[in-house]
Amino acid sequence: MPLMEHLRELRNRLFKAFLGIVAGFIAVYALGLHKWILNRLQEPYRDLFPLGKAPDMLQLGVGDVFLLKLKVAMWAGLVISAPIWLFQIWAFVAPGLHKKERRWAYLFVAAATPLFLAGAFLAYMVVGKGLEFLLPAQEEHLTNSLELTRYVSWVTNFMLIFGVAFEFPLLAVMLNFAGLVSAKKMLSWWRTVVFLFFCFSAIATPTPDPFVMSGLALCLSAMYFIAIGIAWLNDRRRKRRDGESDYSHLDDDEAAPLDYRPEPVAEPEPVAAPEQLDRRSRFDDSI
Numbered sequence: 001m002p003l004m005e006h007l008r009e010l011r012n013r014l015f016k017a018f019l020g021i022v023a024g025f026i027a028v029y030a031l032g033l034h035k036w037i038l039n040r041l042q043e044p045y046r047d048l049f050p051l052g053k054a055p056d057m058l059q060l061g062v063g064d065v066f067l068l069k070l071k072v073a074m075w076a077g078l079v080i081s082a083p084i085w086l087f088q089i090w091a092f093v094a095p096g097l098h099k100k101e102r103r104w105a106y107l108f109v110a111a112a113t114p115l116f117l118a119g120a121f122l123a124y125m126v127v128g129k130g131l132e133f134l135l136p137a138q139e140e141h142l143t144n145s146l147e148l149t150r151y152v153s154w155v156t157n158f159m160l161i162f163g164v165a166f167e168f169p170l171l172a173v174m175l176n177f178a179g180l181v182s183a184k185k186m187l188s189w190w191r192t193v194v195f196l197f198f199c200f201s202a203i204a205t206p207t208p209d210p211f212v213m214s215g216l217a218l219c220l221s222a223m224y225f226i227a228i229g230i231a232w233l234n235d236r237r238r239k240r241r242d243g244e245s246d247y248s249h250l251d252d253d254e255a256a257p258l259d260y261r262p263e264p265v266a267e268p269e270p271v272a273a274p275e276q277l278d279r280r281s282r283f284d285d286s287i
Helices: 003-031 033-046 064-080 082-096 099-134 148-165 168-177 183-188 190-204 210-245 274-286
Strands: none
Touching (some): 003 082, 033 148, 064 148, 099 148, 148 210, 168 210, 183 190, 183 210
C-alpha cells in the first residue's frame, strides 16, 4: 500500500475514534453520570467529618464547576468509548503484524485495563488516609473548605499515577515476549526493582505512615515476581521450540557458540579437460 493510502487510512481511523469519544462524552453528560462521579470523588473528603458535617467545597471562578463537569464527562466518555477507539487503532495496526504478534497484543491489551483499574481503585482507597494527614485537625480551629477543581485534580492525578505504576510488570512481560530480556536477567534485578518500588511508593503516597507505602510497594513487588514467573514459562517454551538456539543465559559481551555441522558432500564426477572434449566432439562428428 502506498504512503498516501496509509495516511488516508490513519485519518479515517482517527476520525472514527474521535466520533466514538464524542458519542461517549455526550452519553455521559446527557445521563448525568458526571454528577455521580463527582459525588464519588468527594466521598473521601466527606467521610473525614462525622454526621455529614463536612464544609462545602468552594468555587473560585465563575465557570470552574461547569468546566470541571465537562472534564469529568470527557474522561468518563473516553473510558466508555474505549472499545470503539481501541478497535480503530487495532484495525490500523493489525495488518502489519504477524499472527503470533496479534495474539500477544490481544493478551496485553486485555491485561492492561484491569491492572490500570486496580491501581486507580487502590489510589482511591488511599485518598482518605492522605486527607487525614494533610488536612488540619479540628482542634486547630481552621476551616477545611477546599476548592473543588483543585481537589478533583489532586484525586484524579493520584489515581492516574497508581494506575500507570501497575502497568510496569506488564511492560516487563512484554519485553520478555519480545526477546529483549530473559527471566533470569529479570530475577537478577529484583533487589534494585524492589528498592525502586519502595522509593516510588514513598514519594507517591501522601501519608507518612509506613503502612500505605509498604502496601503499594508490596503489591508492585508481588506483580513483578508474577511477571518473572510468566517470563520463565515463556523462556522454557521458547527453549523447547528452538532447541539449543536460546542464548539468553549468555552475558551481553559473551560470544554465542557456533554449532556448525557441515553436511557430507558426495564425491564429484571427473570432468574431462577442454582439449579432450574437443577431440571427442570431432571424433563423434567424423563417425
